[in-house]
Amino acid sequence: MxxxxxxxxxxxxxxxxxxxxxxxxxxxxxxxxxxxxxxxxxxxxxxxxxxxxxSHLLSEKKIGEKGFTQYKKIGKGVYEKTAGKGPDIISSD
Ligand SMILES: [Zn+2]
Incomplete structure (x- = not known):
């Protein structure tokens, strides 16, 4: 039930x-x-x-270990890296 x-x-x-x-x-x-x-x-x-x-969500540490790069949006068209390899900031400008 x-x-x-x-x-x-x-x-x-x-x-x-x-x-x-x-x-x-x-x-x-x-x-x-x-x-x-x-x-x-x-x-x-x-x-x-x-x-x-x-439950499917990976921790940020796990994402880095698996070789993924995760970004979070910090502004209009600007993303900051939270895990993994890659540029620290990406911007669409
Ligand atoms: Zn009550």
Missing amino acids: PIYRYQANHAGCPHCQPGFDEMQRLSDPELSACPQCGAAIRRVICAPALAIGG
Whole structure:
């Protein structure tokens, strides 16, 4: 069964204020109120999905070790090297 994460919209109790995980069947309706205090809650994107989505990302060190060069955009058409070999700054100008 999938686990959904819920969090209080505004003020809640210690259960829903920081957020809580609820295991539900796909057929179960989405919760709209905290089961502990009844405060309005919303479903948030669950953490495991985010972890899976980010797991393919290599650390900057790994990128350099594998011979890749990574740049980050620091301005309009200007990129600064964050890992790997290559010029420190590349610019489209
Ligand atoms: Zn609550």
